[in-house]
Amino acid sequence: MSETSEGLTHAGVVRGLAGAMFRGALIPTVATVVLGVVVFGVLNGVPGALGALVGGLVIIASSLATLWLMHRTAVLEVHFVMAAALGGFMLKMLVLLGVMILLRDVEFLHTNSVAITMVATILVTAAAEARASKRTRTPSVIPAAPGDPA
Template structure:
């Protein structure tokens, strides 16, 4: 048996033996399906508003902000999937670290874009804020609607 076959045979067993990983992956998939279209709509509305507000700079700024915010939100879902097989406490640490890292990167991007005159920085910032908030609310909605079995053990103390 080759190494490739052994790895392929091990993958389904690992998914079956780790219900937490399958729940995290199911949740990440539901969040992606639920959040993409509202985020796209938010970016498009922001682009139209930016174009009317400032002109071409506002349009470019809104599109840049939408791409940056959407990429950072997709990175969060990738992080969920990448850490799904880890211990649940590590997944929480990774999620918190990913959130902190995302906020720092978004701040740095907005700060660095001040150099470019073709981009309206307030349009970038407002679009990032709107897109991240819409994406987060959609993720919360998906979390509440996704049926994931949970077992709450009684506290013996």
């Protein structure tokens, strides 16, 4: 990897972004899961609390897998990082669908508590990670159009 004039590498920038996304999403994500456990525990008893906990933990694991993928692919060329991100996203969606299908017949989990907590946690985590990503200063290159002076 070539270094920029500031001494940063592409891998360093990607890893820094992953760290910022983790820190930015940690508190809102955990708060969403705790809120889901409390609300669904009150509404549906122990099965609701357990369902919310399981749903939230599945999404937290999913988010951590994304950040792990960012760390592991950071040293690759940019187009490989993008391909890994797209492939990781598709695989994650299939795994989450499979988990939701498998958990719907588990008797000691309230199905709607699992599903609603999963959706809420996905939305909050994605928004928090996007916000952290936007706030993180990452160097970028804007290529010149053909014919523009360099």
